[in-house]
Amino acid sequence: MAKTIFITGASRGFGKLWAEAFLKRGDKVVATARNTDTLNDLVKQYGSNILALELDVNNREASFAAIAKAKAHFGRIDILINNAGYGLFGAVEETSEQEARAQMETNFFGLLWLSQAVLPVMREQRSGHIIQVSSILGLVTLPVLGLYNASKFAVEGLSETLATEVKQFGINVTMIEPNGYSTDWSGASAFQTQGLELYGPLKQAFSESATPDTWGKPEATVDAILKVVDSPNPPLRVLFGKVAYNFVKEVYAQRLASIEEWKEVSVTAHGH
Known part of the structure:
Protein backbone atom coordinates (compact mmCIF):
# COMPACT_ATOMS: atom_id res chain seq x y z
CA MET A 1 0.00 0.00 0.00
CA ALA A 2 1.36 3.44 -0.98
CA LYS A 3 2.55 5.62 1.86
CA THR A 4 2.63 9.40 2.24
CA ILE A 5 6.12 10.44 3.28
CA PHE A 6 7.27 13.91 4.41
CA ILE A 7 11.03 14.35 4.05
CA THR A 8 13.18 17.39 4.85
CA GLY A 9 16.50 18.32 3.29
CA ALA A 10 15.43 16.77 -0.02
CA SER A 11 17.49 19.02 -2.28
CA ARG A 12 20.46 16.62 -2.38
CA GLY A 13 22.21 13.73 -0.66
CA PHE A 14 20.15 11.13 1.19
CA GLY A 15 17.04 13.32 1.06
CA LYS A 16 16.80 13.51 -2.71
CA LEU A 17 17.96 9.93 -3.25
CA TRP A 18 15.32 8.55 -0.87
CA ALA A 19 12.56 10.85 -2.12
CA GLU A 20 13.14 9.55 -5.64
CA ALA A 21 13.16 5.94 -4.45
CA PHE A 22 9.81 6.41 -2.69
CA LEU A 23 8.29 8.09 -5.76
CA LYS A 24 9.63 5.42 -8.08
CA ARG A 25 7.71 2.72 -6.23
CA GLY A 26 4.47 4.74 -6.08
CA ASP A 27 4.55 6.47 -2.70
CA LYS A 28 3.40 10.07 -2.31
CA VAL A 29 6.16 12.41 -1.16
CA VAL A 30 6.22 15.84 0.43
CA ALA A 31 9.77 17.02 -0.24
CA THR A 32 11.10 20.15 1.43
CA ALA A 33 14.14 22.24 0.63
CA ARG A 34 15.30 25.81 1.15
CA ASN A 35 15.24 26.15 -2.64
CA THR A 36 12.55 24.07 -4.37
CA ASP A 37 14.20 24.58 -7.77
CA THR A 38 16.42 21.64 -6.77
CA LEU A 39 13.29 19.46 -6.89
CA ASN A 40 12.06 20.53 -10.34
CA ASP A 41 13.27 17.31 -11.97
CA LEU A 42 11.26 15.16 -9.55
CA VAL A 43 8.16 17.34 -9.93
CA LYS A 44 8.44 17.08 -13.72
CA GLN A 45 8.79 13.30 -13.62
CA TYR A 46 6.32 12.38 -10.86
CA GLY A 47 3.73 15.16 -11.11
CA SER A 48 0.92 15.01 -8.57
CA ASN A 49 2.66 12.35 -6.45
CA ILE A 50 5.13 14.92 -5.15
CA LEU A 51 4.50 18.15 -3.29
CA ALA A 52 7.61 20.35 -3.17
CA LEU A 53 7.61 22.86 -0.32
CA GLU A 54 10.10 25.60 0.49
CA LEU A 55 11.10 25.23 4.13
CA ASP A 56 13.76 26.48 6.50
CA VAL A 57 13.46 23.99 9.37
CA ASN A 58 14.90 26.57 11.78
CA ASN A 59 11.57 28.41 11.53
CA ARG A 60 9.12 26.72 13.93
CA GLU A 61 6.06 28.48 12.53
CA ALA A 62 7.00 27.56 8.96
CA SER A 63 7.58 23.94 10.02
CA PHE A 64 4.07 23.67 11.50
CA ALA A 65 2.63 25.35 8.38
CA ALA A 66 4.43 22.88 6.08
CA ILE A 67 3.00 19.90 7.98
CA ALA A 68 -0.48 21.45 7.76
CA LYS A 69 -0.08 21.96 3.98
CA ALA A 70 1.05 18.38 3.53
CA LYS A 71 -1.91 17.03 5.52
CA ALA A 72 -4.35 19.22 3.57
CA HIS A 73 -2.83 18.18 0.24
CA PHE A 74 -2.54 14.40 0.68
CA GLY A 75 -4.98 13.82 3.55
CA ARG A 76 -2.50 12.07 5.82
CA ILE A 77 1.19 11.74 6.73
CA ASP A 78 2.37 8.19 7.34
CA ILE A 79 6.07 8.88 7.75
CA LEU A 80 8.16 11.91 8.68
CA ILE A 81 11.85 11.71 7.82
CA ASN A 82 13.83 14.46 9.53
CA ASN A 83 16.84 14.51 7.23
CA ALA A 84 17.79 18.24 7.12
CA GLY A 85 21.12 18.98 8.75
CA TYR A 86 24.75 19.84 8.11
CA GLY A 87 28.23 19.28 9.49
CA LEU A 88 30.26 21.91 11.35
CA PHE A 89 33.96 21.10 11.28
CA GLY A 90 36.28 22.62 13.86
CA ALA A 91 37.67 22.18 17.36
CA VAL A 92 35.37 23.02 20.27
CA GLU A 93 37.63 25.91 21.33
CA GLU A 94 37.46 27.43 17.84
CA THR A 95 33.67 27.42 17.59
CA SER A 96 31.93 30.80 17.79
CA GLU A 97 28.63 31.34 19.58
CA GLN A 98 26.87 31.94 16.28
CA GLU A 99 28.28 28.74 14.74
CA ALA A 100 27.33 26.68 17.81
CA ARG A 101 23.78 28.03 17.96
CA ALA A 102 23.26 27.62 14.20
CA GLN A 103 24.38 23.99 14.35
CA MET A 104 21.91 23.20 17.14
CA GLU A 105 19.12 25.20 15.47
CA THR A 106 19.17 23.10 12.32
CA ASN A 107 20.28 19.66 13.50
CA PHE A 108 18.31 19.59 16.77
CA PHE A 109 15.63 22.27 16.98
CA GLY A 110 14.54 21.91 13.34
CA LEU A 111 13.98 18.22 13.95
CA LEU A 112 12.13 18.98 17.20
CA TRP A 113 9.73 21.46 15.54
CA LEU A 114 8.73 19.04 12.79
CA SER A 115 8.35 16.14 15.22
CA GLN A 116 6.04 18.29 17.36
CA ALA A 117 4.10 19.47 14.30
CA VAL A 118 3.41 15.98 12.92
CA LEU A 119 2.37 14.34 16.19
CA PRO A 120 -1.25 15.62 16.23
CA VAL A 121 -1.68 14.33 12.66
CA MET A 122 -0.30 10.89 13.54
CA ARG A 123 -2.23 10.71 16.82
CA GLU A 124 -5.45 11.38 14.94
CA GLN A 125 -4.56 8.58 12.50
CA ARG A 126 -3.54 6.29 15.38
CA SER A 127 -0.50 5.43 13.30
CA GLY A 128 2.73 6.94 12.04
CA HIS A 129 6.49 6.59 11.93
CA ILE A 130 8.97 9.36 12.74
CA ILE A 131 12.43 8.68 11.33
CA GLN A 132 15.26 10.85 12.60
CA VAL A 133 18.44 10.91 10.54
CA SER A 134 20.92 10.93 13.38
CA SER A 135 24.52 9.71 13.00
CA ILE A 136 26.98 7.28 14.53
CA LEU A 137 28.27 10.54 16.02
CA GLY A 138 25.17 10.54 18.20
CA GLY A 146 32.32 18.58 18.66
CA LEU A 147 29.19 20.64 17.98
CA TYR A 148 27.96 18.18 15.36
CA ASN A 149 28.52 15.33 17.84
CA ALA A 150 26.60 17.31 20.48
CA SER A 151 23.67 18.02 18.16
CA LYS A 152 23.30 14.33 17.30
CA PHE A 153 23.64 13.23 20.93
CA ALA A 154 20.77 15.63 21.63
CA VAL A 155 18.74 14.07 18.81
CA GLU A 156 19.33 10.63 20.34
CA GLY A 157 18.17 11.64 23.81
CA LEU A 158 15.11 13.45 22.50
CA SER A 159 14.09 10.65 20.13
CA GLU A 160 14.53 7.81 22.60
CA THR A 161 12.31 9.69 25.05
CA LEU A 162 9.78 10.52 22.32
CA ALA A 163 9.54 6.84 21.38
CA THR A 164 8.41 5.91 24.89
CA GLU A 165 5.84 8.72 24.95
CA VAL A 166 4.11 8.10 21.62
CA LYS A 167 4.12 4.29 21.38
CA GLN A 168 0.69 4.37 23.10
CA PHE A 169 -0.72 6.24 20.06
CA GLY A 170 0.52 3.70 17.51
CA ILE A 171 3.47 5.91 16.52
CA ASN A 172 6.97 4.46 16.04
CA VAL A 173 10.27 6.34 16.22
CA THR A 174 13.48 5.23 14.52
CA MET A 175 16.93 6.80 14.58
CA ILE A 176 19.07 6.09 11.52
CA GLU A 177 22.77 6.32 12.39
CA PRO A 178 24.94 6.43 9.26
CA ASN A 179 28.72 6.51 9.11
CA GLY A 180 30.26 8.88 6.59
CA TYR A 181 28.93 8.63 3.03
CA SER A 182 30.08 10.10 -0.28
CA THR A 183 27.49 12.89 -0.22
CA ASP A 184 27.93 16.67 0.09
CA TRP A 185 27.86 16.36 3.89
CA SER A 186 31.62 16.86 4.29
CA GLY A 187 31.91 18.98 1.13
CA ALA A 188 29.56 21.65 -0.21
CA SER A 189 27.11 21.28 2.68
CA ALA A 190 29.74 21.58 5.41
CA PHE A 191 30.84 24.62 7.42
CA GLN A 192 34.30 25.22 8.84
CA THR A 193 35.25 27.19 11.94
CA GLN A 194 38.03 29.77 11.78
CA GLY A 195 41.01 27.64 12.69
CA LEU A 196 43.56 28.03 15.47
CA GLU A 197 47.03 26.94 14.41
CA LEU A 198 47.57 24.66 17.41
CA TYR A 199 44.77 22.32 16.22
CA GLY A 200 46.31 22.03 12.74
CA PRO A 201 48.18 18.73 13.34
CA LEU A 202 45.08 17.10 14.87
CA LYS A 203 42.94 18.15 11.91
CA GLN A 204 45.54 16.88 9.45
CA ALA A 205 45.77 13.52 11.23
CA PHE A 206 41.98 13.26 11.28
CA SER A 207 41.77 14.08 7.57
CA GLU A 208 44.47 11.56 6.67
CA SER A 209 42.86 8.78 8.73
CA ALA A 210 40.05 8.32 6.19
CA THR A 211 40.50 5.75 3.44
CA PRO A 212 38.34 5.30 0.32
CA ASP A 213 36.62 2.40 2.11
CA THR A 214 35.64 4.70 5.00
CA TRP A 215 32.91 6.34 2.95
CA GLY A 216 29.74 4.42 2.19
CA LYS A 217 27.95 4.55 -1.17
CA PRO A 218 24.76 6.63 -0.82
CA GLU A 219 22.90 4.44 -3.33
CA ALA A 220 23.38 1.44 -1.04
CA THR A 221 21.15 3.08 1.58
CA VAL A 222 18.05 2.94 -0.65
CA ASP A 223 17.19 -0.71 0.09
CA ALA A 224 17.99 -0.09 3.76
CA ILE A 225 15.61 2.88 4.11
CA LEU A 226 12.85 0.97 2.30
CA LYS A 227 13.25 -1.94 4.76
CA VAL A 228 12.98 0.47 7.72
CA VAL A 229 9.95 2.23 6.24
CA ASP A 230 8.17 -1.04 5.43
CA SER A 231 8.90 -2.85 8.68
CA PRO A 232 5.79 -3.63 10.78
CA ASN A 233 8.01 -3.43 13.85
CA PRO A 234 10.74 -0.89 13.04
CA PRO A 235 13.84 -0.62 15.25
CA LEU A 236 14.47 2.28 17.59
CA ARG A 237 18.00 2.49 16.20
CA VAL A 238 19.62 1.18 13.04
CA LEU A 239 23.20 1.73 11.91
CA PHE A 240 23.88 2.41 8.23
CA GLY A 241 27.31 1.27 7.07
CA LYS A 242 29.90 -1.30 8.11
CA VAL A 243 32.18 1.38 9.57
CA ALA A 244 29.34 2.44 11.87
CA TYR A 245 28.75 -1.14 12.98
CA ASN A 246 32.41 -1.85 13.80
CA PHE A 247 33.10 1.55 15.39
CA VAL A 248 30.06 1.54 17.68
CA LYS A 249 30.57 -2.09 18.72
CA GLU A 250 34.20 -1.41 19.69
CA VAL A 251 33.46 1.79 21.63
CA TYR A 252 30.52 0.24 23.52
CA ALA A 253 32.70 -2.72 24.57
CA GLN A 254 35.25 -0.22 25.96
CA ARG A 255 32.50 1.67 27.80
CA LEU A 256 31.16 -1.48 29.43
CA ALA A 257 34.69 -2.48 30.49
CA SER A 258 35.23 0.95 32.08
CA ILE A 259 31.86 0.76 33.87
CA GLU A 260 32.87 -2.59 35.38
CA GLU A 261 36.32 -1.31 36.35
CA TRP A 262 34.75 1.55 38.32
CA LYS A 263 31.80 -0.47 39.65
CA GLU A 264 32.90 -0.33 43.29
CA VAL A 265 33.20 3.46 43.22
CA SER A 266 29.81 3.76 41.50
CA VAL A 267 27.98 1.50 43.95
CA THR A 268 29.63 3.11 47.02
CA ALA A 269 28.62 6.54 45.73
CA HIS A 270 24.94 5.53 46.18
CA GLY A 271 25.33 5.83 49.96
CA HIS A 272 23.30 2.81 51.13
Whole structure:
Protein backbone atom coordinates (compact mmCIF):
# COMPACT_ATOMS: atom_id res chain seq x y z
CA MET A 1 0.00 0.00 0.00
CA ALA A 2 1.36 3.44 -0.98
CA LYS A 3 2.55 5.62 1.86
CA THR A 4 2.63 9.40 2.24
CA ILE A 5 6.12 10.44 3.28
CA PHE A 6 7.27 13.91 4.41
CA ILE A 7 11.03 14.35 4.05
CA THR A 8 13.18 17.39 4.85
CA GLY A 9 16.50 18.32 3.29
CA ALA A 10 15.43 16.77 -0.02
CA SER A 11 17.49 19.02 -2.28
CA ARG A 12 20.46 16.62 -2.38
CA GLY A 13 22.21 13.73 -0.66
CA PHE A 14 20.15 11.13 1.19
CA GLY A 15 17.04 13.32 1.06
CA LYS A 16 16.80 13.51 -2.71
CA LEU A 17 17.96 9.93 -3.25
CA TRP A 18 15.32 8.55 -0.87
CA ALA A 19 12.56 10.85 -2.12
CA GLU A 20 13.14 9.55 -5.64
CA ALA A 21 13.16 5.94 -4.45
CA PHE A 22 9.81 6.41 -2.69
CA LEU A 23 8.29 8.09 -5.76
CA LYS A 24 9.63 5.42 -8.08
CA ARG A 25 7.71 2.72 -6.23
CA GLY A 26 4.47 4.74 -6.08
CA ASP A 27 4.55 6.47 -2.70
CA LYS A 28 3.40 10.07 -2.31
CA VAL A 29 6.16 12.41 -1.16
CA VAL A 30 6.22 15.84 0.43
CA ALA A 31 9.77 17.02 -0.24
CA THR A 32 11.10 20.15 1.43
CA ALA A 33 14.14 22.24 0.63
CA ARG A 34 15.30 25.81 1.15
CA ASN A 35 15.24 26.15 -2.64
CA THR A 36 12.55 24.07 -4.37
CA ASP A 37 14.20 24.58 -7.77
CA THR A 38 16.42 21.64 -6.77
CA LEU A 39 13.29 19.46 -6.89
CA ASN A 40 12.06 20.53 -10.34
CA ASP A 41 13.27 17.31 -11.97
CA LEU A 42 11.26 15.16 -9.55
CA VAL A 43 8.16 17.34 -9.93
CA LYS A 44 8.44 17.08 -13.72
CA GLN A 45 8.79 13.30 -13.62
CA TYR A 46 6.32 12.38 -10.86
CA GLY A 47 3.73 15.16 -11.11
CA SER A 48 0.92 15.01 -8.57
CA ASN A 49 2.66 12.35 -6.45
CA ILE A 50 5.13 14.92 -5.15
CA LEU A 51 4.50 18.15 -3.29
CA ALA A 52 7.61 20.35 -3.17
CA LEU A 53 7.61 22.86 -0.32
CA GLU A 54 10.10 25.60 0.49
CA LEU A 55 11.10 25.23 4.13
CA ASP A 56 13.76 26.48 6.50
CA VAL A 57 13.46 23.99 9.37
CA ASN A 58 14.90 26.57 11.78
CA ASN A 59 11.57 28.41 11.53
CA ARG A 60 9.12 26.72 13.93
CA GLU A 61 6.06 28.48 12.53
CA ALA A 62 7.00 27.56 8.96
CA SER A 63 7.58 23.94 10.02
CA PHE A 64 4.07 23.67 11.50
CA ALA A 65 2.63 25.35 8.38
CA ALA A 66 4.43 22.88 6.08
CA ILE A 67 3.00 19.90 7.98
CA ALA A 68 -0.48 21.45 7.76
CA LYS A 69 -0.08 21.96 3.98
CA ALA A 70 1.05 18.38 3.53
CA LYS A 71 -1.91 17.03 5.52
CA ALA A 72 -4.35 19.22 3.57
CA HIS A 73 -2.83 18.18 0.24
CA PHE A 74 -2.54 14.40 0.68
CA GLY A 75 -4.98 13.82 3.55
CA ARG A 76 -2.50 12.07 5.82
CA ILE A 77 1.19 11.74 6.73
CA ASP A 78 2.37 8.19 7.34
CA ILE A 79 6.07 8.88 7.75
CA LEU A 80 8.16 11.91 8.68
CA ILE A 81 11.85 11.71 7.82
CA ASN A 82 13.83 14.46 9.53
CA ASN A 83 16.84 14.51 7.23
CA ALA A 84 17.79 18.24 7.12
CA GLY A 85 21.12 18.98 8.75
CA TYR A 86 24.75 19.84 8.11
CA GLY A 87 28.23 19.28 9.49
CA LEU A 88 30.26 21.91 11.35
CA PHE A 89 33.96 21.10 11.28
CA GLY A 90 36.28 22.62 13.86
CA ALA A 91 37.67 22.18 17.36
CA VAL A 92 35.37 23.02 20.27
CA GLU A 93 37.63 25.91 21.33
CA GLU A 94 37.46 27.43 17.84
CA THR A 95 33.67 27.42 17.59
CA SER A 96 31.93 30.80 17.79
CA GLU A 97 28.63 31.34 19.58
CA GLN A 98 26.87 31.94 16.28
CA GLU A 99 28.28 28.74 14.74
CA ALA A 100 27.33 26.68 17.81
CA ARG A 101 23.78 28.03 17.96
CA ALA A 102 23.26 27.62 14.20
CA GLN A 103 24.38 23.99 14.35
CA MET A 104 21.91 23.20 17.14
CA GLU A 105 19.12 25.20 15.47
CA THR A 106 19.17 23.10 12.32
CA ASN A 107 20.28 19.66 13.50
CA PHE A 108 18.31 19.59 16.77
CA PHE A 109 15.63 22.27 16.98
CA GLY A 110 14.54 21.91 13.34
CA LEU A 111 13.98 18.22 13.95
CA LEU A 112 12.13 18.98 17.20
CA TRP A 113 9.73 21.46 15.54
CA LEU A 114 8.73 19.04 12.79
CA SER A 115 8.35 16.14 15.22
CA GLN A 116 6.04 18.29 17.36
CA ALA A 117 4.10 19.47 14.30
CA VAL A 118 3.41 15.98 12.92
CA LEU A 119 2.37 14.34 16.19
CA PRO A 120 -1.25 15.62 16.23
CA VAL A 121 -1.68 14.33 12.66
CA MET A 122 -0.30 10.89 13.54
CA ARG A 123 -2.23 10.71 16.82
CA GLU A 124 -5.45 11.38 14.94
CA GLN A 125 -4.56 8.58 12.50
CA ARG A 126 -3.54 6.29 15.38
CA SER A 127 -0.50 5.43 13.30
CA GLY A 128 2.73 6.94 12.04
CA HIS A 129 6.49 6.59 11.93
CA ILE A 130 8.97 9.36 12.74
CA ILE A 131 12.43 8.68 11.33
CA GLN A 132 15.26 10.85 12.60
CA VAL A 133 18.44 10.91 10.54
CA SER A 134 20.92 10.93 13.38
CA SER A 135 24.52 9.71 13.00
CA ILE A 136 26.98 7.28 14.53
CA LEU A 137 28.27 10.54 16.02
CA GLY A 138 25.17 10.54 18.20
CA LEU A 139 26.57 7.40 19.86
CA VAL A 140 30.34 7.87 19.62
CA THR A 141 32.48 10.91 18.88
CA LEU A 142 35.23 12.08 16.58
CA PRO A 143 37.56 15.06 17.13
CA VAL A 144 36.96 18.39 15.32
CA LEU A 145 33.23 17.66 15.10
CA GLY A 146 32.32 18.58 18.66
CA LEU A 147 29.19 20.64 17.98
CA TYR A 148 27.96 18.18 15.36
CA ASN A 149 28.52 15.33 17.84
CA ALA A 150 26.60 17.31 20.48
CA SER A 151 23.67 18.02 18.16
CA LYS A 152 23.30 14.33 17.30
CA PHE A 153 23.64 13.23 20.93
CA ALA A 154 20.77 15.63 21.63
CA VAL A 155 18.74 14.07 18.81
CA GLU A 156 19.33 10.63 20.34
CA GLY A 157 18.17 11.64 23.81
CA LEU A 158 15.11 13.45 22.50
CA SER A 159 14.09 10.65 20.13
CA GLU A 160 14.53 7.81 22.60
CA THR A 161 12.31 9.69 25.05
CA LEU A 162 9.78 10.52 22.32
CA ALA A 163 9.54 6.84 21.38
CA THR A 164 8.41 5.91 24.89
CA GLU A 165 5.84 8.72 24.95
CA VAL A 166 4.11 8.10 21.62
CA LYS A 167 4.12 4.29 21.38
CA GLN A 168 0.69 4.37 23.10
CA PHE A 169 -0.72 6.24 20.06
CA GLY A 170 0.52 3.70 17.51
CA ILE A 171 3.47 5.91 16.52
CA ASN A 172 6.97 4.46 16.04
CA VAL A 173 10.27 6.34 16.22
CA THR A 174 13.48 5.23 14.52
CA MET A 175 16.93 6.80 14.58
CA ILE A 176 19.07 6.09 11.52
CA GLU A 177 22.77 6.32 12.39
CA PRO A 178 24.94 6.43 9.26
CA ASN A 179 28.72 6.51 9.11
CA GLY A 180 30.26 8.88 6.59
CA TYR A 181 28.93 8.63 3.03
CA SER A 182 30.08 10.10 -0.28
CA THR A 183 27.49 12.89 -0.22
CA ASP A 184 27.93 16.67 0.09
CA TRP A 185 27.86 16.36 3.89
CA SER A 186 31.62 16.86 4.29
CA GLY A 187 31.91 18.98 1.13
CA ALA A 188 29.56 21.65 -0.21
CA SER A 189 27.11 21.28 2.68
CA ALA A 190 29.74 21.58 5.41
CA PHE A 191 30.84 24.62 7.42
CA GLN A 192 34.30 25.22 8.84
CA THR A 193 35.25 27.19 11.94
CA GLN A 194 38.03 29.77 11.78
CA GLY A 195 41.01 27.64 12.69
CA LEU A 196 43.56 28.03 15.47
CA GLU A 197 47.03 26.94 14.41
CA LEU A 198 47.57 24.66 17.41
CA TYR A 199 44.77 22.32 16.22
CA GLY A 200 46.31 22.03 12.74
CA PRO A 201 48.18 18.73 13.34
CA LEU A 202 45.08 17.10 14.87
CA LYS A 203 42.94 18.15 11.91
CA GLN A 204 45.54 16.88 9.45
CA ALA A 205 45.77 13.52 11.23
CA PHE A 206 41.98 13.26 11.28
CA SER A 207 41.77 14.08 7.57
CA GLU A 208 44.47 11.56 6.67
CA SER A 209 42.86 8.78 8.73
CA ALA A 210 40.05 8.32 6.19
CA THR A 211 40.50 5.75 3.44
CA PRO A 212 38.34 5.30 0.32
CA ASP A 213 36.62 2.40 2.11
CA THR A 214 35.64 4.70 5.00
CA TRP A 215 32.91 6.34 2.95
CA GLY A 216 29.74 4.42 2.19
CA LYS A 217 27.95 4.55 -1.17
CA PRO A 218 24.76 6.63 -0.82
CA GLU A 219 22.90 4.44 -3.33
CA ALA A 220 23.38 1.44 -1.04
CA THR A 221 21.15 3.08 1.58
CA VAL A 222 18.05 2.94 -0.65
CA ASP A 223 17.19 -0.71 0.09
CA ALA A 224 17.99 -0.09 3.76
CA ILE A 225 15.61 2.88 4.11
CA LEU A 226 12.85 0.97 2.30
CA LYS A 227 13.25 -1.94 4.76
CA VAL A 228 12.98 0.47 7.72
CA VAL A 229 9.95 2.23 6.24
CA ASP A 230 8.17 -1.04 5.43
CA SER A 231 8.90 -2.85 8.68
CA PRO A 232 5.79 -3.63 10.78
CA ASN A 233 8.01 -3.43 13.85
CA PRO A 234 10.74 -0.89 13.04
CA PRO A 235 13.84 -0.62 15.25
CA LEU A 236 14.47 2.28 17.59
CA ARG A 237 18.00 2.49 16.20
CA VAL A 238 19.62 1.18 13.04
CA LEU A 239 23.20 1.73 11.91
CA PHE A 240 23.88 2.41 8.23
CA GLY A 241 27.31 1.27 7.07
CA LYS A 242 29.90 -1.30 8.11
CA VAL A 243 32.18 1.38 9.57
CA ALA A 244 29.34 2.44 11.87
CA TYR A 245 28.75 -1.14 12.98
CA ASN A 246 32.41 -1.85 13.80
CA PHE A 247 33.10 1.55 15.39
CA VAL A 248 30.06 1.54 17.68
CA LYS A 249 30.57 -2.09 18.72
CA GLU A 250 34.20 -1.41 19.69
CA VAL A 251 33.46 1.79 21.63
CA TYR A 252 30.52 0.24 23.52
CA ALA A 253 32.70 -2.72 24.57
CA GLN A 254 35.25 -0.22 25.96
CA ARG A 255 32.50 1.67 27.80
CA LEU A 256 31.16 -1.48 29.43
CA ALA A 257 34.69 -2.48 30.49
CA SER A 258 35.23 0.95 32.08
CA ILE A 259 31.86 0.76 33.87
CA GLU A 260 32.87 -2.59 35.38
CA GLU A 261 36.32 -1.31 36.35
CA TRP A 262 34.75 1.55 38.32
CA LYS A 263 31.80 -0.47 39.65
CA GLU A 264 32.90 -0.33 43.29
CA VAL A 265 33.20 3.46 43.22
CA SER A 266 29.81 3.76 41.50
CA VAL A 267 27.98 1.50 43.95
CA THR A 268 29.63 3.11 47.02
CA ALA A 269 28.62 6.54 45.73
CA HIS A 270 24.94 5.53 46.18
CA GLY A 271 25.33 5.83 49.96
CA HIS A 272 23.30 2.81 51.13
